Amino acid sequence: MKKQAFDEVANSYDDIFSHSAVGKLQINRVYHFLKKLLDQKKKLSILELNCGTGRDAIWLAQQGHKVLATDISTGMVETAIHRVEEENLSGSISVQQCSIQHISQIEGKQKFDLVFSNFGGLNCLDEYNLRSSASAIDFLLKPGGHFVAVIMGTFCFWESFYFLAKLAPKKAFRRWNKEGIEASLGNGQSIKTWYYSPKQFYSFYKDYFKFTEVQPIGIGIPPSYLDQAFINKKRILKVLLSFEKMMENKPLAARSSDHYLLCMTKQSD
Ligand SMILES: C[S@@+](CC[C@H](N)C(=O)[O-])C[C@H]1O[C@@H](n2cnc3c(N)ncnc32)[C@H](O)[C@@H]1O
Numbered sequence: 400m401k402k403q404a405f406d407e408v409a410n411s412y413d414d415i416f417s418h419s420a421v422g423k424l425q426i427n428r429v430y431h432f433l434k435k436l437l438d439q440k441k442k443l444s445i446l447e448l449n450c451g452t453g454r455d456a457i458w459l460a461q462q463g464h465k466v467l468a469t470d471i472s473t474g475m476v477e478t479a480i481h482r483v484e485e486e487n488l489s490g491s492i493s494v495q496q497c498s499i500q501h502i503s504q505i506e507g508k509q510k511f512d513l514v515f516s517n518f519g520g521l522n523c524l525d526e527y528n529l530r531s532s533a534s535a536i537d538f539l540l541k542p543g544g545h546f547v548a549v550i551m552g553t554f555c556f557w558e559s560f561y562f563l564a565k566l567a568p569k570k571a572f573r574r575w576n577k578e579g580i581e582a583s584l585g586n587g588q589s590i591k592t593w594y595y596s597p598k599q600f601y602s603f604y605k606d607y608f609k610f611t612e613v614q615p616i617g618i619g620i621p622p623s624y625l626d627q628a629f630i631n632k633k634r635i636l637k638v639l640l641s642f643e644k645m646m647e648n649k650p651l652a653a654r655s656s657d658h659y660l661l662c663m664t665k666q667s668d
Contacts, residue, residue, distance in 0.1 A: 442463055447466055464491070511539055513545050544664070615660075
């Protein structure tokens with residue numbers, strides 16, 4: 400497979416995002432939602448798209464579920480395999496290198512209770528590829544199964560506020576660019592990224608999935624690139640987290656947050 404921008408950041412990704420104070424808070428909001436959604440008494444079968452370093456696959460396995468974690472990047476897949484072995488979870492998690500565009504070709508003829516994509520992996524796909532993924536995801540799900548995607552929206556209050564304060568209006572509204580932008584990954588790497596509103600994103604999947612719920616992720620909690628600004632501000636982060644919790648069931652807030660979580664349910668066959 401050709402070298403991916405994420406190969407170069409696989410080793411530093413968790414330090415920059417997953418282990419940052421702000422990153423942890425955003426991740427916990429997603430876990431809070433998943434805990435409510437998933438039947439904790441049953442061992443569910445979960446397909447994770449764009450699994451990155453395996454952080455969420457490990458968490459899902461620790462909740463008692465079986466996970467097939469996939470990603471396009473060799474570096475991410477190697478890191479995920481290493482972490483799964485370290486955690487002794489190879490019995491519950493398999494990791495396969497596979498792009499979302501080829502997800503119908505994953506090995507094994509299994510069907511899943513949940514297809515899950517966290518923190519913007521689907522923002523690396525343009526509209527054509529997202530629309531094409533709908534039938535494949537539908538095919539891989541059991542009847543009544545869920546598709547949960549955490550996506551970066553077209554407007555983030557924190558981002559616009561921050562870049563306007565820095566007199567950088569182009570960056571403040573960069574998510575509006577319909578052609579997509581080269582988003583920085585650090586380490587001099589960048590990746591073409593497209594931003595979608597909740598309504599637009601759902602429209603790509605509506606023929607196969609019922610809309611179930613949308614939730615803001617990062618309306619009070621800032622984007623992770625602002626982590627340094629909050630490093631010694633635990634109290635402020637606490638207040639921001641309380642605000643985030645207050646906004647949990649407000650679809651309007653999902654249109655202004657750093658990410659939003661969209662939960663869809665497979666239409667009956
Ligand atoms: C921002 S990271 C998110 C990783 C992880 N889901 C998380 O929550 O930390 C985006 C991930 O999407 C993967 N990715 C990008 N394009 C992809 C594609 N077309 N198919 C599969 N994975 C892709 C990248 O390799 C990277 O691991």
